[in-house]
Amino acid sequence: MEKFPWWSEAQIKLAEDAKKFTDEVLIPLGERDVLKKKFPWEGVKQIATKGWFGTLIPKKYGGRAEEWGVTGAAIIIEETSRAGVVHTPLGTTMFGSATQIVHNGNEEQKQRWLPRINKGELIGCITMTEPYAGSDVAGIESTAVREGDYYIINGKKRYQTVAAAADLYMCYFLTSSKPEDRKAYTHLSAFVVEKGTPGFHIEKVNDTMGYDGLYNCYLSLDNAKVPVSNRLGEEGEGWKIMMSGLNVERILNAAPTLGPQRECIRYTQQHLERRLQFGRPICEIATNQFKLADMIWKLYLSRLIVYYGAYCADLGKDVPVEAAISKMFASDSTMVTALDAVQCMGGNGVMKIYPVERIMRDAKHAQIAAGTSEILKLIIYRQGVRDLKNDLKVPQRVIDPDINMPLPLGKPLPRKPGRNEADVLAVLAENYRINPGLHMTMEDIKEWLDISDADLVKYLEILEGQGLAGLYRTRKGISLARATYTGLQKAFPPEHYQYFGTWADPNDLF
Structure with a gap:
């Protein structure tokens, strides 16, 4: 396949190596594992020999991030994805543990986990989805309560790809139930939960319609005791x-x-x-x-x-x-x-x-x-x-006198003073003439009038009270405004709103 012109020499070489290795080694292994519905352990071991688990890990910890980067990770995963499902544990380790630890872990955590991930000794899994929190991931219900140097964690996760095979589980738990924290999205915290943690176990193994041979599991945490040292970032930064x-x-x-x-x-x-x-x-x-x-x-x-x-x-x-x-x-x-x-x-x-x-x-x-x-x-x-x-x-538009239809202006017209509700009504009425059926935003009106926000709100509410304007409000206040039919009649005579293209025959009009 095409090697894009912005790829570095190292990335081009990586693509060639990944294709050759996938064709010669991984495809025969991967197809066999899929047909046997067997987790691709041998393929994972073969990938580990290439050092590809360290694609997004800095050189300091044994990886190749500076050389390959996200582009290199995509190259490897594209090629290996031709070989059944062996790419999946590689991918979940890259984005399910390695990148999170690289960007959010402290030095002790990086030294503890990254060299082993780089060697393929630790497989990662990212766990967000819960029985009652899927696309609405902010609604996570599993809780982590701090007790001294540990968090006591209770809850469930589901649909976790490569769970059971994974060693490190990137998890998010509720650490605050305060409404103000929920509103500020500071109610969650991030943790690396390690396989073998007491109280952390597989609840179900799903039999899915695809991804043959891959584990897809429910996870249960029952008073699981996770060290504070396994939390990434500060509490509330999840x-x-x-x-x-x-x-x-x-x-x-x-x-x-x-x-x-x-x-x-x-x-x-x-x-x-x-x-x-x-x-x-x-x-x-x-x-x-x-x-x-x-x-x-x-x-x-x-x-x-x-x-x-x-x-x-x-x-x-x-x-x-x-x-x-x-x-x-x-x-x-x-x-x-x-x-x-x-x-x-x-x-x-x-x-x-x-x-x-x-x-x-x-x-x-x-x-x-x-x-x-x-x-x-x-x-x-x-x-x-x-x-x-x-x-x-969209640019300002006015009725062009030559063709008698709305045309955009190259430059905005000078704003007129917005002295009273009549000036505001005139702008709303003119908008009906140019953009029939559309409301105006507050910003639209201020493109035509030199007026403060407070005065504009005041005049719009006066017009609304008189039945001359219709307003649409959000929680922040007035959002959209238009002239009512009564307002149109008050602002201008009926002939003001008439315009006909020059091609229209006057004898046919009434």
Whole structure:
């Protein structure tokens, strides 16, 4: 696959090495483990020999973060994701323990865990979801109560991928029930809970529709005694720590959708070129060509988005939108690509001797884990609108006397004095003329009038009381305003609101 022009020489070499190693070592192991529904221990051991568990760990602790970075992590996970599910414990260790400890741990914690993670001796698992807190992760109910040098933890976690196999569990627990802390998002704290902690055990092992061979578990904490020295950051910083790691987590949850897309294309093309029906290879049938074309452009765009997000993360940029888009688009694309691959391959597509049926089942997990596609769209909308705020501002428009229709101005008009409610009503009425059906924000009105916030509120409330204006309020106060029909009549005569394009025949108008 393409090596992007912004990749370093070290990252290019890593990509070549990862592809060769995956083809020669991991794919034979991974496919066998999947068919046997066996946890990919041998693949994990093989990956450990490459030093890839230390991709996001600084050189000081034995890793290669300065050399490979998030881009390198994405490269490794893309390639290894072609080999069944062996990439998953690698990924959960990267973003489920290593990055959190690197960025939020103290020196003692880093020395205690990072060298062993780097060697592949410790597997990590990130645990957020609870029976009653999923997408609303701020609603975590499991509690951690401090008693001296320990926290006594009670609660449950569920849907934890690679739980049971993992050694380190990145957990978030409720440490304050005060309403003011909940409002300020300082009610949670972050902990590394180690396998073998008394009172910490597997409650259920789920049998999922995909990810064959991977453990997916419920965890139970019953008066589990966790040392204060296992808390990351200060008490109350759990939400901040959780959010700080989500962008990298989402990028690295998008990366493992790329390998399966490539495998779907590979096996589909093999089938289409070698399957003859109606006297010719079915790759000559246009509908099959269209499906493969769709798979290819989805892969190209998925890779571009994922590696752009990884590159920006390596530059130290905050990338909530890029991470959300990469996770959503790549996982949705994989789902569609897998379905198309199965369809193109017909009966062979649903046979376990080919990986496409497994990829189809696994793809649904990718649309849910680390933020559902729906939650990601909310993030894209909210953060995206903020990021694009300056570009989304619509210019002032006025009725152009030449064509007798609204046109945007190159520069805003000088603001008129806002001396009374009549001046405000005139602006609201003029807005109806230019933007019929739309309210005005407070900022919109102030683009036309030189007026203080207090006076504007006062005049709008006077107009509302007189039935001349309709107002929409939020908890912060007046948000939107418009002139009522009565207000329009009071502001200007009826002919003021009339305008007709020059193409309209006056004889047809009334």
